[in-house]
Amino acid sequence: xxxxxxxxxxxxxxxxxxxxxxxxxxxxxxxxxxxxxxxxxxxxxxxxxxxxxxxxxxxxxxxxxxxxxxxxxxxxxxxxxxxxxxxxxxxxxxxxxxxxxxxxxxxxxxxxxxxxxxxxxxxxxxxxxxxxxxxxxxxxx
Amino acid sequence: xxxxxxxxxxxxxxxxxxxxxxxxxxxxxxxxxxxxxxxxxxxxxxxxxxxxxxxxxxxxxxxxxxxxxxxxxxxxxxxxxxxxxxxxxxxxxxxxxxxxxxxxxxxxxxxxxxxxxxxxxxxxxxxxxxxxxxxxxxxxxxxxxxxxxxxxxxxxxxxxxxxxxxxxxxxxxxxxxxxxxxxxxxxxxxxxxxxxxxxxxxxxxxxxxxxxxxxxxxxxxxxxxxxxxxxxxxxxxxxxxxxxxxxxxxxxxxxxxxxxxxxxxxxxxxxxxxxxxxxxxxxxxxxxxxxxxxxxxxxxxxxxxxxxxx
Ligand SMILES: Nc1nc2c(ncn2[C@@H]2O[C@H](COP(=O)(O)OP(=O)(O)OP(=O)(O)O)[C@@H](O)[C@H]2O)c(=O)[nH]1
Ligand SMILES: [Mg+2]
Numbered sequence: 001x002x003x004x005x006x007x008x009x010x011x012x013x014x015x016x017x018x019x020x021x022x023x024x025x026x027x028x029x030x031x032x033x034x035x036x037x038x039x040x041x042x043x044x045x046x047x048x049x050x051x052x053x054x055x056x057x058x059x060x061x062x063x064x065x066x067x068x069x070x071x072x073x074x075x076x077x078x079x080x081x082x083x084x085x086x087x088x089x090x091x092x093x094x095x096x097x098x099x100x101x102x103x104x105x106x107x108x109x110x111x112x113x114x115x116x117x118x119x120x121x122x123x124x125x126x127x128x129x130x131x132x133x134x135x136x137x138x139x140x141x
Numbered sequence: 142x143x144x145x146x147x148x149x150x151x152x153x154x155x156x157x158x159x160x161x162x163x164x165x166x167x168x169x170x171x172x173x174x175x176x177x178x179x180x181x182x183x184x185x186x187x188x189x190x191x192x193x194x195x196x197x198x199x200x201x202x203x204x205x206x207x208x209x210x211x212x213x214x215x216x217x218x219x220x221x222x223x224x225x226x227x228x229x230x231x232x233x234x235x236x237x238x239x240x241x242x243x244x245x246x247x248x249x250x251x252x253x254x255x256x257x258x259x260x261x262x263x264x265x266x267x268x269x270x271x272x273x274x275x276x277x278x279x280x281x282x283x284x285x286x287x288x289x290x291x292x293x294x295x296x297x298x299x300x301x302x303x304x305x306x307x308x309x310x311x312x313x314x315x316x317x318x319x320x321x322x323x324x325x326x327x328x329x330x331x332x333x334x335x336x337x338x339x340x341x342x343x344x345x346x347x348x349x350x351x352x353x354x355x356x357x358x359x360x361x362x363x364x365x366x367x368x369x370x371x372x373x374x375x376x377x378x379x380x381x382x383x384x385x386x387x388x389x390x391x392x393x394x395x396x397x398x399x400x401x402x403x404x405x406x407x408x409x410x411x412x413x414x415x416x417x418x419x420x421x422x423x424x425x426x427x428x429x430x431x432x433x434x435x436x437x438x439x440x441x442x443x444x445x446x447x448x449x450x451x
Contacts, residue, residue, distance in 0.1 A: 006170040007234055007261070032235035037259045042242035049248035053241060056255055058162035087159070 008132035011039040011059040013050035015078065018068035019043050023096060027063060027124065034125050036132075047077035051085055059090065060135030061112075061128055066096040076109035089138050091131035095124070146174050150181050156281045158251060165256055168273040171414065179273060182280035188400075190279035191387055194304030196292035201312040202336040203289050204243035205370035211247055212373065213380045214285070220252040222278030222286035224271055226300060229259040236260075240289060254278050269410040271300050272403070298329065303403045305396055306331045306387060308379075311350070313342030327353060331362060331386060334379065338367040361386045419444055 012028040014021050021043045028038045039057045041050060054062050062082075064075055075094045082090055094106060095115035103114045113127040149167075152160025168175045195203050207223060214221050225240035236259035247253035256274055260267055271288060278286045290300050292309065301307050309330030314337075327333070333354065335347045350365045357363035361382045368375035390396040420440055427443075429436040441448050 007229075007236075007259070009166075028237055032230065032237040033233050035233045035235040037229070037236045037238060037257075039241060039257050040237060040239045041245060041248075042239075045245060045248075049245055052158075052248045053245070053255075055158050056162050057241075057257055058159075058166045 007035055007037045008129065008136075009037045009039070009057065009059045010061045010063060010128055010132065011041065011050070011054045011057055012063045012065070013041045013045050013053070013078075014043045014065050015045055015047055015050060015074040016066055016068050016070045017044060018066070018070075020067050021065070023067060024063075024065035027065065027095065030121055030125065031063075031128060034129075036128065047074065047081040050078055051081040051087070054082075054090055055085060055087065061091040061093060061131035063128065064092065064094040064096075066094065066098075069097070071096055071098055072102055072105065075106055075111050079110040089135055091134070093127055093131065095119070146177060149174075150178070153178070153181070153277070153281065156251075158254070161254060161277060161281055162256070164277050165274045168277070169258070169270045175273075179276065182276055184280075186282060186284075187276050187279045190284035190286055192275055192279070192303060192305045193285045193287045193383065194301040194307035195287055195289045195310060196298075196301055196307060196330075197310030197312075197334075198315055199291055201310045201315060202368075202370045203291075203310050204240040206308075206310060206334065206336055206368060206376075207240075207287055207289055208244045208246060209368075209370045209373045209376045210287070210380060211244070211253055213376050215247070215250065215253065219284060220254075220282045222254045222275070222281075222283030223256070224274045224278070224286065224288045225255065225257045226267070226271060226288065226290040227257065227259060228291065229261050231262055234262060254281065254283055267410075268299050268303060268406055269414050272303050272407040272410070275303060299406065301329060302399075302406055305390065305399055306383060308332045308334055308383075310334045310336050311346060312337040313340050313346045332366060332379070332382060333364075334366045334368055336368045336370050338375070339369045339372075343367070361389075416444070 010031060012024050014024045028040050031038045039053065039059060041053050050062060062078060064078060066074055071094060075092065079092050091112040092110065093113045094111050098114060098116050106114050112131060115124050149160050149163060153164055164178050168178060195207055197203050204225065211221050223244065227236055227238050227240065229236040238257035238259060240257060241255060244255055258271060258274060275286045275288065288300060288304055292298065307330050333350055335343055335350065337343060347365045347367060354363045354365065366375060366379045366382065368379060423440055423444060429439060
């Protein structure tokens with residue numbers, strides 16, 4: 001009975017103080033064009049605000065963008081805010097200008113996938129699709 | 142699944158944010174739990190809540206106005222729900238839902254329940270889904286529940302019929318005022334708002350609209366409300382007018398009439414939604430004549446034996 005064709009829902013957020021949302025908007029549009037329902041929260045959001053919005057919107061994944069270099073602090077803060085809210089089924093994916101050596105650290109902190117300016121768009125889209133499929137499996141046994 | 146559902150119903154009862162969100166998704170996707178969820182709602186809350194529609198052309202400031210209005214309502218201690226409807230792309234089925242950008246000031250307030258909803262190319266079904274989201278929010282104690290929708294297209298106009306009262310927002314410089322009057326959109330609006338009155342052209346627009354409204358029956362409906370949503374200017378006055386008009390409609394019986402017709406709309410919408418997959422399945426199984434109208438009638442006659450006018 002459940003309509004398995006219903007679109008995947010994801011949220012794109014931009015934590016931190018830098019006001020450059022080109023990357024975030026680019027990904028948001030690319031996801032929309034791939035058939036996702038994308039909730040966009042705008043710039044300068046706190047991790048807590050992003051998590052509260054993700055919960056209300058019942059998204060399967062959160063995509064974060066950071067160009068300020070604060071990703072090592074901000075991305076894990078979102079994972080932490082999810083944990084505090086008792087949420088364990090929303091994946092966090094992050095992208096931005098992120099040095100190779102930070103990627104492992106981010107993944108250890110619970111970021112499911114990390115994208116850099118060199119990551120092909122299709123790889124990013126597939127990562128979001130994957131996160132959404134996993135979410136759907138949890139909720140439809 | 143049973144346990145999940147019980148936990149969900151319990152969560153709904155306790156106004157838990159995740160449960161409310163999850164319930165809206167399940168109903169929107171027409172999950173088999175939809176009926177249990179919807180029948181378990183606190184009907185008393187659903188009946189008593191106030192449902193407001195906010196409509197208008199893209200960019201007139203609907204979300205900013207909503208956010209401003211929410212600030213006012215929160216200062217009165219009211220718990221508020223917002224269903225923000227945006228169109229899906231008819232080609233990819235995807236949607237970019239950005240109304241939240243203007244509402245993030247309330248993100249950490251658990252008494253401001255916001256849900257973005259895409260039209261999903263539904264011809265019908267949108268009223269069913271949006272109506273269910275409104276009910277779920279209302280049942281959880283939200284009053285008002287505000288439905289924001291772009292006032293273009295038939296399905297968007299249909300959603301507005303779910304509202305007890307509708308605010309039509311216009312702004313100077315968008316050139317849509319003449320359009321609005323021609324299309325008869327003024328008729329569906331209970332309250333007219335000219336937003337962005339800090340911008341040039343607002344005064345002329347307001348005067349034109351006031352002229353068009355002359356002769357409407359009650360005072361708040363023949364007024365044009367002037368706001369600057371970004372600063373909150375004019376919002377208090379608007380909020381007072383909303384409550385005044387709401388009280389008038391409730392005592393005159395108009396409120397009940399509207400609720401009754403929106404209920405009919407929702408029922409028909411759900412019926413069509415529930416019928417659609419059955420029709421498609423039936424079409425796959427049997428060879429029918431190629432003439433579409435005749436086929437439709439035969440299909441219906443098969444699925445609904447009570448329809449005897451075959
Ligand atoms: N100057 C001025 N700008 C405003 C006012 N209200 C809203 N805006 C701006 O107008 C733009 C659009 O505002 P939104 O609230 O997103 O408009 P909307 O009608 O919800 O737009 P859609 O949902 O895309 O149809 C934003 O940049 C707002 O900051 C106002 O009263 N004055
Ligand atoms: Mg909007």
